[in-house]
Amino acid sequence: MAIDKKIAFLGGGNMAEALIKGMLAAGTITPDRIMVSDISAERLAHLRKTYGIIVLKNNREAIGEPGILVLCVKPQVMEKVLTELGPTVHENTLIISIAAGVTISAIEKALGGPHRVIRVMPNTPALVLAGAAALAPGKNATHADLAAAQAIFSSVGRAVVVEERLMDAVTGLSGSGPAYVFTFIEALADAGVEAGLTRQLALELSAQTVLGAAKMVIETGEHPGKLRDMVTSPGGTTIAGLHALEKGSFRATIMNAVEAATERSKELGK
Numbered sequence: 001m002a003i004d005k006k007i008a009f010l011g012g013g014n015m016a017e018a019l020i021k022g023m024l025a026a027g028t029i030t031p032d033r034i035m036v037s038d039i040s041a042e043r044l045a046h047l048r049k050t051y052g053i054i055v056l057k058n059n060r061e062a063i064g065e066p067g068i069l070v071l072c073v074k075p076q077v078m079e080k081v082l083t084e085l086g087p088t089v090h091e092n093t094l095i096i097s098i099a100a101g102v103t104i105s106a107i108e109k110a111l112g113g114p115h116r117v118i119r120v121m122p123n124t125p126a127l128v129l130a131g132a133a134a135l136a137p138g139k140n141a142t143h144a145d146l147a148a149a150q151a152i153f154s155s156v157g158r159a160v161v162v163e164e165r166l167m168d169a170v171t172g173l174s175g176s177g178p179a180y181v182f183t184f185i186e187a188l189a190d191a192g193v194e195a196g197l198t199r200q201l202a203l204e205l206s207a208q209t210v211l212g213a214a215k216m217v218i219e220t221g222e223h224p225g226k227l228r229d230m231v232t233s234p235g236g237t238t239i240a241g242l243h244a245l246e247k248g249s250f251r252a253t254i255m256n257a258v259e260a261a262t263e264r265s266k267e268l269g270k
């Protein structure tokens, strides 16, 4: 879906850049419709030079006309930015926030009107256009708003819609998930080094194996248990490896990790 509104990013850091890059690559929007503000002049110069987008002198310049405002500052800066914008934000402006732990009601309250808000939890693979994002619409957001937000986040990966109460679970799974997978890739490669492979080769094989297995789950739509059974021959090498994983409580450990991150997300959101 092409977006014909203007989009302003408040905060031009890593996530904002990933979204800008993805939308331009996907042809979701043209550079003349993208605006960005940031406290770093260096950052703004980089974004203008790289993507040909419009840079703003301050956050308030972004609220001139109804369109889409994407809040991409760190959660601890969010209150300051929202207070700065306050009730001057037009009620026809769609507000999209990617700040972890900042609730829709906190944003609505800070803006002080019946604003249309969509809260999103993206993840870092968005930087390589392979992100997983969950979108939760606020009570005033329309179907068209949700479609626009989906167009933005689909341009940097996959975008699903959830109720806001599930955002902590999403944070524990796909928000923190890349860190678990990086650890798995590293461990797999360490084992390869121990077995005699060079570090470079071990990492290449390990990362590609994770990518390939993930692609198989997504592209075949098969249950991962079925895909695992397909490569597990009787008395073979894979079942010996799987037995070792079960002895080390591999699955319970992964479930504990997601549970712990979900609980931590709940605590931080209070």
Ligand SMILES: NC(=O)c1ccc[n+]([C@@H]2O[C@H](COP(=O)([O-])OP(=O)(O)OC[C@H]3O[C@@H](n4cnc5c(N)ncnc54)[C@H](OP(=O)(O)O)[C@@H]3O)[C@@H](O)[C@H]2O)c1
Pocket: 010, 011, 012, 013, 014, 015, 016, 037, 038, 039, 040, 043, 059, 072, 073, 074, 075, 077, 080, 081, 098, 099, 100, 121, 122, 123, 124, 175
């Ligand atoms: N990265 C992730 O994986 C991820 C995942 C889920 C959610 N998020 C959320 O995405 C948001 C952005 O994360 P990020 O990784 O892109 O962070 P980031 O790279 O630090 O980007 C934030 C940018 O905002 C700028 N900034 C600070 N104060 C500002 C202000 N008052 N007005 C305008 N700009 C200001 C920062 O400048 P300075 O650097 O000079 O302070 C920085 O360039 C966060 O709220 C985070 O919770 C990120």
